[in-house]
Amino acid sequence: MTKRLVILGGGESGVGAALLAKQKGYDVFVSDGGSLKNNYRNDLEQAGIAFEEGMNTEEKILSADEVMKSPGIPEKNEIVRKIRKKGIPVISEIELAYRFKGNSRIIAITGSNGKTTTTALTYHICVKAGLEAALVGNIGYSFARQVAEDPKPLYVAEISSFQLDDIHEFRPDIAILTNITEDHLDRYDYKFENYIRSKFRIAMNQQESDQFIYCADDEITMRYINQFDIHSNQLPISMKTEVNKGAFIKDGDMYVRTGEEFTSMSVYDFALKGKHNQYNTMAACVAGATMDIRKEKIREAVQDFQSLEHRMEPVATIRGVEFINDSKATNVNSTWYALESMTKPTILVLGGVDKGNDYSLIKELVKEKVKAIICLGADNRKIHEAFGDIVNPIVNTGSAVESVHAAFHFAVKGDVVLLSPACASFDLFKNYEDRGNQFKQAVKDL
Incomplete structure (x- = not known):
């Protein structure tokens, strides 16, 4: 009997798993509560794999022999709870x-x-x-x-x-x-x-x-x-x-x-x-x-070895101000490493979606090295609360362009503008690559 594998999530790992499972003779169904990117939709259509988007149809999912859950879907998700309750084995794409x-x-x-x-x-x-x-x-x-x-x-x-x-x-x-x-x-x-x-x-x-x-x-x-x-x-x-x-x-x-x-x-x-x-x-x-x-x-x-894009990546030096793209710093520890390696006065571009961040970890380094903080996020209260007593100015911005202009305004020759957000990017950007690319473009347009 053919094994029925239901895949939750139609991103890179979900679609990759679907293609492999189909090739190995499984009966495959992909369900994504959101909408699929065009390239992934095409991959599934070309391989003749059944899928749904914008919904999770319970009867189709709970009839699975096994479920592959994409890493982005949390355990508290309602359909995941029902899968667990029914005792259907859950595996990851790896x-x-x-x-x-x-x-x-x-x-x-x-x-x-x-x-x-x-x-x-x-x-x-x-x-x-x-x-x-x-x-x-x-x-x-x-x-x-x-x-x-x-x-x-x-x-x-x-x-x-x-x-x-x-x-x-x-x-x-x-x-x-x-x-x-x-x-x-x-x-x-x-x-x-x-x-x-x-x-x-x-x-x-x-x-x-x-x-x-x-x-x-x-x-x-x-x-x-x-x-x-x-x-x-x-x-x-x-x-x-x-x-x-x-x-x-x-x-x-x-x-x-x-x-x-x-x-x-x-x-x-x-x-x-x-x-x-x-x-x-x-x-x-x-x-x-x-x-x-x-x-x-x-x-x-x-x-x-060439270092990676969006990881302490030098962008340009403009009128003696150096710009560094560390958009891949999506948690406080990454930002700690970035600040630790700074040797010049730093203007720090910080913020985004906070995953329960503890900013006290970088307080000492911020005190020692940072002369201004430019917030780049939809909600920046926590940053103001964490650093308000040690850094002035702290400025709110709502786009990469705005953040670069604000940073450049406060910078003098010999300073570094460091984008090292310590947060995820989903509030204003598609992902950290998008954030880094928009930052780099804004620097080049100065």
Whole structure:
């Protein structure tokens, strides 16, 4: 009998899963409460996959043998509750992709911050070494679409906690947990521990032959790691202690050891600057070393890596004022890292949709480095409350253009205007890329 798979959500992961499931002989139905983007609608029509948009028809959904839930849909959603109540198994898109990956290997990266950079650098190391790999997950194509359309022997996947919530068998050969900070608490009943448990699920199914790379300097990771039954080979990274296996940085040099072999290189050769990027680079190098990639190749890749768009991306310098696009900073910790690396007086563009942010985390840095705050969001009260007593002026703006003009007005030669919003972008923009692109355009139009 054909298995009926219902997919909730018709975005990249939902449509990717639909295409793969259809190809593998499932009876597939896609349901999206909102409207589908044209390209996704076309994908489904071309593949002959039944779908609905603007509604979730209960009888069609609750007749499923299995449901794949898109990561953006919370557990408290009414239809999700009914699916759970009926006891229909729920999986995530990475679980479905994992079922059909064949003998391919997986390097999976999760964490609150740094995961996109670490994923991109790990992929770059693999490609430099001549491995045939694909970049999937939250960066690039969905994992399921890649497996359906262009399978590869190696997948480098960026994975969110939401995707890990609904895995059962998913097992990466190499798992990286960059760090854990308070993020997305709105999705975890505001219980930090629930979010922490989600992150550790990345190592849940790993076996002794697999590798688990984590940051030994991350307080929360270390506080919780012993509560989980981890069977894989643990490879910590640190700047504070010399670890026997994994990687550490001492006196400006990075040392990596995963087996008998030992590699070292100077942090001054890293293409990525800033302390947080030294952690990202260490994690990627350890992953590369466990794949038996030659150290010359790893060194080369780390030196010529191009940083990502919307992540501390230099836009332009206008009349001595430098503009930086860090639109990808969608939580307070990301903004903390951005501010920490600032060496000039900073005008900070902040705001958007707040996911339960605690701004006290950046208060000290703001006091030390920020001369003006430009709010870019529909509701900026919390920012005024957090920084009103230490920064003057704090100005409200309602568009990227307005924010850039206001920032430029307060800036003098030698200042930096930093877009590092600490918030999601959905109030005024399509997504963080759209926010970053509008910001860059506004700077270029000055």
